[in-house]
Amino acid sequence: MSVPETTLFDDQRLVGMGVRLLTPENANIFEGTFSLLHCAVKDDTLYRGVFAVLMFPIRHTDRFISLRYTDADDKEKEIGIIDELSAFPAEVQRLIRNTLVKHYYEQTLTRIYSVENQFGLLFFDVETQQLGRLQFVMPWRGDRAEDFGTNGKTLLDAFDNRYIIPDIAELPTADRNAFTSYIYW
């Protein structure tokens, strides 16, 4: 369900009980041991081996970034949320973007040359933005193709590799027809 951006509901009573916001003032982010990201938070402590995760990976790739670390018991914990990455110095922005790149791996499809169905598997022959032309196999099941934003799809192949079609309407007509005759949901 999409929440319209304009009617954001912001309950002031929840501030302070909710997430901790990280700002250039209260968080010092730098590269430390083993080239890992470190983050010192004012009135708190130094966190080592920090990584970043997008909270709204489809709509906001530069905002709402959760900084996280693995604690002594191997549990993943949140340090805080960066609301606006652009508020940070350029070097910090670069560091954060670099760790974000490590967290996400997916191919963007620009062409779908053919889709064939055999044994309940769909054999795709596609053009990707990152790796050029390649083939992959996807089980023909509803849970392997999910909505991406309002008009796109995320495909998961048999090994859970991710392929994104940002907007189905932007595929060439023949590609789109080939695609929607199998992925029609």
Next chain:
Amino acid sequence: MKRMATGRDAAPASVPNLVFHRLPDAVRDQAEKLGFKDDEMFFGVRGDLDADGSAAEVWTLVAKTRVVSIVVSGARAGAVTGPFELSAIQKARAAQNVGSAFLQLKIDGLYVDMARYSNSHRELFGRVARQIDRQVEGRPLPENALSLPSEMQCVKCGLPLPGRGAECPRCLGGHGIFARTLGLMRPYWVSILLLLTLMVAGVCLDLLPPLLQRTMVDKVLNPPAGTQLLPQHEALRALLLILLGIVGASGGRCLLNIFIGRMTSIIGTRITKELREKLQAKLISLAVDYYNRHSVGSLMSRVLYDVDYFQGFVTQVAQGFLLNVMLVLGIGGMLFYMNWKLALLVLLPVPFVIIGTTFFWRHIYPRYYKVWDSQSKTAQLLSGLLAGIRLVKAFGQEDREQKRFSGAAAYLQDSRRSLETSMATFNPIMGFVFGLGGLIIWYAGGSQVLQAHITLGTLMAFIGYLGMFYGPISALSMFSSWVTGFLSAGQRVFEVLDATVVVTEDPKAVRVPAMQGRIEFQNVTFGYDPYTPVLKNVSLTIEPGQFIGVVGKSGSGKTTLVNLLCRFYDPQEGHILVDGVDVRQMNQQDLHRHMALVLQEPFLFRATIAENIAYGRPDASRLAIMNAARAANAHDFIARRPAAYDTKLGEQGAGLSGGERQRISIARALLCDPKVLILDEATSSVDTESEQEIQKALVKLCKGRTTIAIAHRLSTLKNADHIHVVEDGKIIESGTHEALLTLKGVYHKLVMIQTELTRLEG
């Protein structure tokens, strides 16, 4: 065969991803410079990504005492991570991110990235991480652990398997949807043979009237010039006889039609009934996991609507396809037999038929999918809406739900309209093309009659046959539209039938007529997603008759323990034994018969309270039902209802409070007289007072039964023989209430917090 999904590999596919006991050729020079030698090597593993996600060949070398990663290709070629001494490594793990993962080593309390790999290599690196862990812990390294056959891909042809360790559909020789549907009809082959014979007879009868008409015209009504006219009375008699013949033929045809129609309907409905039963049986047998992935709406529409296509299959084959093919062949034969030149003209529109059909497959066929999708989406939306109707009302969201439903309804309307408008355009055009064929014959045949090459009777018969010829042909071209609908429905039905039951029953399953109730978890590791374990190396033993408490934060894996014990899922590692028998080798019905489960969110059926309590024991007496209810502290509130035990409950127990529902489900479990009773936060919505009463009853009833009680409220577990504290998928403390208190650990802390809370409440 197509190249497989590993098309992203930077290195040629011929290089193996694993190398044992020697340095991989690609990194030999560099590794030797770092002091690595062949004879100290344990193994090398190849990853396919650089840290930034670009394609690269990265080798991680695991030697007897050290580990190192070397980038071979890509922008950072030559870069080295490590080497790290094994003694400095605390742990190895495969850290799964979105779409890819890292092999990480924990050094000095920090996880260092050694290699990044796409999900295609997940299985391999998962094994590698475990292998390094073993080496770090100094446990013996089983040689074959890394090179076990893949559970994800067919070892022979590389095809991804439909389920872990399932049979490869390609190597098994998959059947087409049609072939399998015909397979469904095998039990009815006698009836089908009879049907075919009747149909051949029917076609012969169909062919008769135009022939008789020709005789009538040429011999009686309008003999060609130069032949002798029959005398008047003989001509009348001949006319009558011929007409009687035509009446006989069509009368016989009529009888045959009735008979054929009845038979197809009988066979068709039988097959669909069997198929529905099969689907339902399959749906019940499917592992719980399947339902996490598929919406109930889409499954319902398969059982209810898609199956109807299979009845259509019988009807279509008997009265549509086969009949039409026979007619086309029979009539075509007659046409060629009477006049092959004219017959050739009849074939003129055939290219158009072919063009039309191709057009159909390209442009109209995809619309069928959309219609189905919109139907099932609407059904999903509606069933979700109705199930959550109270939530909708409570939050005042009726308008928004209305809008959402309008959206779905509009989508349904659009997809249907798009299908039907295109059909409405397509069909008349095809009809027109066929009509043209008739006009050609009138012209060509007419001029032949004028030139006295053929008789008027022959032309009449020709036109008669022609009228019967295009009908079946156009029906055949429409048949393709039915076939497409059938194929997509068939695909959806067979998808369910073919779904691999994640939990399979051993064909040699051990029967357990009587159960003691001894339960043992041996080094159990399990994750709903096999790559992120929820339970980690859990071991515990429960003696028959013990009352066991399990506590822990929510999300720590308590319910997961229960899910494994009930065998809703199978562990990835380790064993679960009941009475010394691995649950995987135990007859499932026996396993479940002796276990009763009370869930946190009890499920009640749309039936009376008595029926709900007696669900596991439909033969229970009224008194037994009441005793169980009494013991579960449910009797009093039931008794206060006007219809008492006959009170009909609504969907999911509507009309009862949460606590009342829980008490009914406890009664249900008690009535089963189980050897093992599992209470998963079963009294969480019950007030403290009734909880204590239920507790008292349970203590009495649980004598001689193994009871596992998962609870938030620790006071309920005071009397437990043994309490296990679960945290983050591990059992971190266990012992009696007193022992755990003196331990001053997590349990002690939880108890302190709760007494604090009780004081606040009090």
